Structures are given as structure tokens and as C-alpha cells.
Amino acid sequence: MSQIYNFSAGPAALPKEVLQQARDEMLDWHGSGMSVMEMSHRGKEFMSIIEDLENDLRNLAGIPSNYKVLFLQGGASSQFAMIPMNLLRDKKKADYINTGQWSEKAIKEAKKYCTVNIAASSEDAKFTYAPTQDQWRLNDDAAYIHYTSNETIGGVEFNWAPDFPMDSEVPLVADMSSNILSRSLDVSRYGLIYAGAQKNLGPAGLVLVIIREDLAGFPLPGTPTLFDYMVHIKNDSMYNTPPTYAIYITGLVLKWLKQQGGLTVVEQNNIHKAALLYDLLDTSDFYHCPVAKQDRSRMNIPFTLKDPALDEAFLKQAEANGLVQLKGHRSVGGMRASLYNAMPVEGVVQLITFMKEFSSKHA
Amino acid sequence: MSQIYNFSAGPAALPKEVLQQARDEMLDWHGSGMSVMEMSHRGKEFMSIIEDLENDLRNLAGIPSNYKVLFLQGGASSQFAMIPMNLLRDKKKADYINTGQWSEKAIKEAKKYCTVNIAASSEDAKFTYAPTQDQWRLNDDAAYIHYTSNETIGGVEFNWAPDFPMDSEVPLVADMSSNILSRSLDVSRYGLIYAGAQKNLGPAGLVLVIIREDLAGFPLPGTPTLFDYMVHIKNDSMYNTPPTYAIYITGLVLKWLKQQGGLTVVEQNNIHKAALLYDLLDTSDFYHCPVAKQDRSRMNIPFTLKDPALDEAFLKQAEANGLVQLKGHRSVGGMRASLYNAMPVEGVVQLITFMKEFSSKHA
Numbered sequence: 133m134s135q136i137y138n139f140s141a142g143p144a145a146l147p148k149e150v151l152q153q154a155r156d157e158m159l160d161w162h163g164s165g166m167s168v169m170e171m172s173h174r175g176k177e178f179m180s181i182i183e184d185l186e187n188d189l190r191n192l193a194g195i196p197s198n199y200k201v202l203f204l205q206g207g208a209s210s211q212f213a214m215i216p217m218n219l220l221r222d223k224k225k226a227d228y229i230n231t232g233q234w235s236e237k238a239i240k241e242a243k244k245y246c247t248v249n250i251a252a253s254s255e256d257a258k259f260t261y262a263p264t265q266d267q268w269r270l271n272d273d274a275a276y277i278h279y280t281s282n283e284t285i286g287g288v289e290f291n292w293a294p295d296f297p298m299d300s301e302v303p304l305v306a307d308m309s310s311n312i313l314s315r316s317l318d319v320s321r322y323g324l325i326y327a328g329a330q331k332n333l334g335p336a337g338l339v340l341v342i343i344r345e346d347l348a349g350f351p352l353p354g355t356p357t358l359f360d361y362m363v364h365i366k367n368d369s370m371y372n373t374p375p376t377y378a379i380y381i382t383g384l385v386l387k388w389l390k391q392q393g394g395l396t397v398v399e400q401n402n403i404h405k406a407a408l409l410y411d412l413l414d415t416s417d418f419y420h421c422p423v424a425k426q427d428r429s430r431m432n433i434p435f436t437l438k439d440p441a442l443d444e445a446f447l448k449q450a451e452a453n454g455l456v457q458l459k460g461h462r463s464v465g466g467m468r469a470s471l472y473n474a475m476p477v478e479g480v481v482q483l484i485t486f487m488k489e490f491s492s493k494h495a
Numbered sequence: 496m497s498q499i500y501n502f503s504a505g506p507a508a509l510p511k512e513v514l515q516q517a518r519d520e521m522l523d524w525h526g527s528g529m530s531v532m533e534m535s536h537r538g539k540e541f542m543s544i545i546e547d548l549e550n551d552l553r554n555l556a557g558i559p560s561n562y563k564v565l566f567l568q569g570g571a572s573s574q575f576a577m578i579p580m581n582l583l584r585d586k587k588k589a590d591y592i593n594t595g596q597w598s599e600k601a602i603k604e605a606k607k608y609c610t611v612n613i614a615a616s617s618e619d620a621k622f623t624y625a626p627t628q629d630q631w632r633l634n635d636d637a638a639y640i641h642y643t644s645n646e647t648i649g650g651v652e653f654n655w656a657p658d659f660p661m662d663s664e665v666p667l668v669a670d671m672s673s674n675i676l677s678r679s680l681d682v683s684r685y686g687l688i689y690a691g692a693q694k695n696l697g698p699a700g701l702v703l704v705i706i707r708e709d710l711a712g713f714p715l716p717g718t719p720t721l722f723d724y725m726v727h728i729k730n731d732s733m734y735n736t737p738p739t740y741a742i743y744i745t746g747l748v749l750k751w752l753k754q755q756g757g758l759t760v761v762e763q764n765n766i767h768k769a770a771l772l773y774d775l776l777d778t779s780d781f782y783h784c785p786v787a788k789q790d791r792s793r794m795n796i797p798f799t800l801k802d803p804a805l806d807e808a809f810l811k812q813a814e815a816n817g818l819v820q821l822k823g824h825r826s827v828g829g830m831r832a833s834l835y836n837a838m839p840v841e842g843v844v845q846l847i848t849f850m851k852e853f854s855s856k857h858a
Contacts, residue, residue, distance in 0.1 A: 136528035140535045143739055151522050151530050158518035159511070165499035165817070167514050169698040169744065172503045172820055205568040205700060206721055209735035213719035241720055330736055335532040337568060337700040337738025354717055356576035357604055358569055372572035373693055375700025375738065376506055381532065454528070457535055 137479035140457035141284050141432055141470045142310065142331040150384040150474075168380040173373050181376075182369070185383035192386060192395055195319050195342060196298075202341040202361065203369045203379055208234070208309045208328040211339060212241035214359045215278065215305055215324065220246055221350040223275035227251040227302070229268060232259040232283035233463065234307060242278070245352065249274060259286045261424035265294050276303045276323060282311035282429050284331070285461045287421070287468065289429035296321050303347060311431050312340070313389060314473055315399040323347050331431070332472050334382030337375045389473065398473055405471045405480045406430040412484050418491035436466035442494055443467070453486050455479075500842035503820035504647050504795055504833045505673065505694040513747040513837075531743040536736050544739075545732070548746035555749060555758055558682050558705060559661075565704040565724065566732045566742055571597070571672045571691040574702060575604035577722045578641065578668055578687065583609055584713040586638035590614040590665070592631060595622040595646035596826065597670060605641070608715065612637060622649045624787035628657050639666045639686060645674035645792050647694070648824045650784070650831070652792035659684050666710060674794050675703070676752060677836055678762040686710050694794070695835050697745030700738045752836065761836055768834045768843045769793040775847050781854035799829035805857055806830070816849050818842075 138145040161168050164177050171178040186201050195201065204210070215238075216226060226246050228239045230253035242248050251270050252263035270277060277296070282289040289311060296304040303323020312327040319325065324343045330336035341361070348361040357363055363371050392398055410428060413421045413435050421428070421435045437443060446467070450458050460466040469483060501508040524531050527540050534541040549564050558564065567573070578601075579589060589609050591602045593616035605611050614633050615626035633640060640659070645652040652674060659667040666686020675690040682688065687706045693699035704724070711724035720726055726734050755761055773791060776784045776798050784791070784798045800806060809830065813821050823829040832846060 134528070138529055138533050140533065140538075143532060143534060143536060143736065145533050146530065148522070151532075155518050155521035158521065159514050165497070165819070166501055167509065169506060169514075170501050170503065170508050171506060173506060173699065175503075175820065205570070205573075205738075207568070207735045210568075210719070210721050213721065217719070244717060244719075328736065330739075335738075335740045336536065336736045337741055352717075354607060354715075356573070356580070356607075356719070356722065358573050358576065359719065372570045373506065373691065373699045375568075375698075375741070376693075377698045377740065378700055378738070456528070457538065 134454055136454040136456055137475070137482060138456050139469045139471070139475070139483070141461070141468060142328070143336045144331050144470055144472050145474045146334070146381070147385065147388045147474045150381065150388055153384055154381060169377045171376065173370060173376050178376055181380050181383055182374070185379060185386060188383065188386040188390060192313065192389060193317050193319060193342075198345050199319060200343050200345050200348070200365045202343065202364045203374055204339050204341055204364060205337060205375055207336070207339050208307055208326060209237070210359070211307070211326040211341065212238045213244070214361065215276070216242045216245035217352045217355045217359055218350065218361050219303070219305065219324065219347055220275045220352065223273060225249055225271055225274045227268075227270050227274040227277040229253070229263060229277070229279035230255060231262055231280055231288050232286035234283055234285065234309070235280045238278055238280065238307060246275070251277065254288070258422070259283065259288060260422050262288050262290050262427040270302065272302075274302050276305050278305045278307070280307045282308070282431055284310040284432050285464060287423050287429040287432045287434040288427050289431065291427065293318055293321055298344070303344065311429070313395060313398070314402050314431055316395050329378060329382055331470075334385050335378045338378035338382060401477065402430045402471065402473065405475065405477055406433065408477075408480050408484055409433050409469060409471070412487060416491060418495060419487065431472055432468055432470045434460055434464065434466060434468045440465070446490055449490060450486060453482070455483050455486055497817055499817040499819055500838070500845060501819050502832045502834070502838070502846070504824070504831060505691070506699045507694050507833055507835050508837045509697070509744070510748065510751045510837045513744065513751055516747055517744060532740045534739065536733060536739050541739055544743050544746055545737070548742060548749060551746065551749040551753060555676065555752060556680050556682060556705075561708050562682060563706050563708050563711070563728045565706065565727045566737055567702050567704055567727060568700060568738055570699070570702050571670055571689060572600070573722070574670070574689040574704065575601045576607070577724065578639070579605045579608035580715045580718045580722055581713065581724050582666070582668065582687065582710055583638045583715065586636060588612055588634055588637050590631075590633050590637040590640040592616070592626060592640070592642035593618060594625055594643055594651050595649035597646055597648065597672070598643045601641055601643065601670060609638070614640065617651070621785070622646065622651060623785050625651050625653050625790040633665065635665075637665050639668050641668045641670070643670045645671070645794055647673040647795050648827060650786050650792040650795045650797040651790050652794065654790065656681055656684055661707070666707065674792070676758060676761070677765050677794055679758050692741060692745055694833075697748050698741045701741035701745060764840065765793045765834065765836065768838065768840055769796065771840075771843050771847055772796050772832060772834070775850060779854060781858060782850065794835055795831055795833050797823055797827065797829060797831045803828070809853055812853060813849060816845070818846055818849055
């Protein structure tokens, strides 16, 4: 193969160094004679892997000691149900901020369990912006406030952290699936953070949950055992067999993030990469990004071509240039370039070079 | 590393050829320039992987066309809840056969949703046998009958398939986590079969469900969307991002099974391997297996040493001989040798050689 750059929105590109290490260790992890896939999850080898992962995550993200870190299955979609099933705690309402398709999925699922108050929505502008905190109409009797910190499909990101200190009466819950560890993070503002791994953390099949310990332990009647956060807290994510290989790869990704210099450095790189592409979009009348400037995602950049009839040619020629998985989500069309942590700046430069050539040919 | 043999009960040894192929394809699957972990689950590359897996499974196991095959997350433990949440269909009772710790976990979870009738139990003999079908006291108004075809911890296996034809009014449900694809299988006797992958199929993080199509579509109110079989049927296991890498590895394992000659050949190998070890256990007064002969598992063989004070020395010397993960489950002690499909006969021969030497030294 020649070098390709993979702009998939998830599952997404992983750092090459991580894949190389996984390859080299596939049949023999650290002289154990076993693949990580073959290890008992309760053996000393795998226990060291999951403990390392938790420690690295706590250090990278600065997770306070009264927060538990859980490595679960079922993706963010499982959390859409687990959150109301655990956090309602005798209340009947929850506040949700609606900024696009992932918010809507969370809202739809929550309605099975409680009354959902849409505290703010950008539906009026086709989900092209993020409502500011002073636009959020919150309920005092809401059990929690839920928002999606980055909309993978619409390309809208909260470029600010809502101001809810740890002692806030109504805890803030965030779906950070597509921007976790892409920027600095103040965990203490949140009651619960969750993120499917397959964008910025590792392979599909793992979902990370960071939960303030006091919030767990109050599941609704009929909650499946696996949907009870306290069960997983008490068992250190080992109530049942965890997705061991996905945990191992995520551990390698976190070590790679540390080598990059941690979240501050990674955030600077992400700002730089996104600016390169947005600059082209904004200075071109061939390409267009619909998202309000202040709320543009650094991770997922949707854009359209002046003439949709050129979409197919664009994708085909991009692929011939080693630039793959640029097609926009089937619900919105156009293009989408996902620039997660693992996307090197060279990939963005190549994309821009190609886009300039394409537009000059078809202007 | 020198050659080791891994007797873990799960996650367990995988065929060496599978791991070698996974290693070779880690950074570039079939010239795509991508790792399987990096592929969009909706792209043509991954779609071909999951379709191949389903086809191979249908061929190997002879799955009738009115059965759906689902690749889900959450392990067998998620199924303990999903089964009552979906199969009760307005009924209030379910029949369960209790043959050990995994049966008990399924029963405990089902009690959250219905009245459980213990139709048969081997608790009277410390779960060392499997009740015959004429001992099952079934209820006509039960929604389904659940049994565990192989108890991983106790080492008890149903060496016969219960006789419930496809048109039986009460469907038969089987947890086949630890013996699926280890022997020939008549799917048409079952309403639903499920199996965590991490024993005979692939890595942890994937659970296989084979469900007769007419049984899905009747979830209890409050069932999380991800716990509704019909949602997964309608979306071909792609309602949310599936555990793509675990699916890929399982696909490689199934191709390996086909190369071995399919289930008939694999079953003969498993009979042979188990017989080698049971013969030693039965002709020795140093080792002891507590399970009734006709119900002994081919997959998980628990045994004790005459003097438990020797356990630690046994494990230590076994490990020095490259025979690892032989420690019995923490709840029962002693030893356990798991001889899944991927365990080569040489591994069993080496184990037996070591056991003979150890017993002659300590007799």
C-alpha cells in the first residue's frame, strides 16, 4: 500500500505507532507467550494493562479522586438509557440540550424513562450552532442536564465548558464521544462524562464512563444488572468479562498521547489542523461549511461543494490520492473530514492540496 | 518466548494461525491501507467482513433461514436480562434448569422480570451432573425454557441436545458460551442460542445471538433500545457501532474452523483431547474429577489434587513447563484445564506428561 489518510468519523484512524506495537505484540505480549486477546481478564498480565490505562487516563484528564472510571460495553447508545435509569434518583424530569442527531438520540431514549425538557435547541438553524449557557432554560427539579459536547454529524462543538461546579445541585452530563481527550478538560464540572472509544480513544466495542461516585447506586426498578453503574464500580469494571483487547489498544493510545505531550499539546495540534482546513473553506467560494464560526468542531468538519454533481468525482479523485472516507453522513450528504488526535498534520495538508487542485480544475 | 499452552477458561487461547494473520494484516487489511480497527463499520471493507462471518457461521452451524444471527455487545451477562425482557411476551413465568454458577446468574437476573420456575436442578449433588430431560418439570404456561449447555466453572456439559422441535410451544433457550461450535448443533431445536465469544469464537466484547425470527419484537415496557432484539434484527447488528475488531477476529476463527473440516471433525478432535485427560484422571488416585462421567465437559475439565497443599507447587511447576492458566475458578479451587477448539492435542499431551511426572514425584 502507499500512504493513505483516513478521515472516517468513527471507527477512525489510530496512531500508526499504536498499530505497529499491537502488531509486534500480537502473539506474545511482554514475553508472556500470549496475545492480549488470550489472557484471562483476572490474570496479573491483563490486570496490569487495565490499571495502567486507568492511571494514564486519570493523569491525562486530571480526574478527581471522587470520580470513578469505568470501561464498559454497548457504546454511547447504551449510555443513552443507563443515564436516566441511574441518575433520575426519584426525580421525574431531565434537561437536555439539543444540538443535532446525537442529542436527539439521547433525548429519544431518555423519554422512555422520564419527562425530557429541551432546555435549549439549535434546531431553528438546522443545528448549525451551539446555544450559549445563558440560553439554557433549566429546571430546578431536573435530575440532570445532558448535552453533547461535539456533534459528530453536524460538526458543532461546544468550544467552552459549561459552568457547573462539582457542588451544583443538578449534575451536568456530557456525551464526549467525538472530542474526548482532544482538548483540556475540567472533569469537576461534570457529574458524568461518557465516550464511545472508536473516535479518539481506541477501537469500537468500548465505552468510557467517568462518574462522580455519589451519583451511582440508585437504579430504577427493572434496570438490567449490567446497566447499574454501582455494579461496575464495585467490581472495577470486571463484573463480567470486559472487552480486553479494546482496553489494551486504548491503553496504547493513551501512552501515545502522553508521548505527544499530553492534552495541552494535543489541543494545540488540533487547533492548528482544524484552522488549516477552515481557512481554506472560508477563503474559497467553491467549498462551504454551514456551521457558525464560534461553534465549529475541531474534530468533524462537514463541507459541501458548490455543485453537488461534483461530489462523486471529488470522492473518487480524493481516494485515488489516498484520502479516504471523506463522504458526509448519509443524512446530510456532502463531505466530512474527521481530524481526530491520530490524524497527522500532513494528512490535512494533503487534503487541502487536493481540494485546491480540485476546485481550480472545476471552478 | 518458548511455546506455551494456555488453558484459560476465557478469554482463552486462539488458533496461532488466526493471530498470525491478524498480525500480518494489522496495518493494512487486504491492501486497503487501513487496519480493520480503523474502518467505518458502514464501509464496503467492513461490510464484507461481517457478511463473510455470518455466511460462514450459517454454513458451519447449519442455521435455518428463519433464524437471525446477531453480533452484539455486553457478553452473556447482557443476555441474562435481554432474554426475559424480550421473550416473556405477556407471560409471567419462565422455566430454568439449574446446573451451576452460570445457570444461577441467569436465574437471578430473570427474577427481576418474571417468576422463575426451577424445572430441574443438580444442586443436590453440588452441581456435578446434568438432569436428564425426563427430570425436567416444565410449566405449560412458561414463556421459555432456559438451560446452560456447558457450565464453565463446574465442568458439566449436556452431552445431548434436549428434544424441543422448532414448533414446540415453549421455546428452548441455551447459553452456549463455552461449548458453541465445539460439536455438531441442531439449531432448529432452539428458540434462541447465545454465546459470549471469548471462549470458542474470538475475543471478549462480542456476544453471538441466534434467534428464531418470530420470537423478537415484544420487548417489555422500559426495555433499553439496545436490549430489543428486533432493533438489532432490523439494523443487521448495525443499530450502533458494533465491536468491529472482535467481529473480524471471530471471522478468522470461523475460517480456521472450516479449514479444520467443520464441526464434525472439530468435535472428534475435542472428544479425543478430553478423553486423554479424563483417562489420566480416572486411572490416577492422585487426581480427581468430581463430575458424573456421562455429563463431563469436553471444554472445561476441573480436577483436584489428592493434597491441596500441593496446589501451589503444581501451578508453579506447570507454568515453568509452559502450561499456564490452570488454576481453578476462585469459587471452587483446585485446577481447571479448558480445552477449547483452539487447544492443540500437543498441549493436552504435554499437560498429561507433566501431570504424570508431578504425581509420581509426590505420590
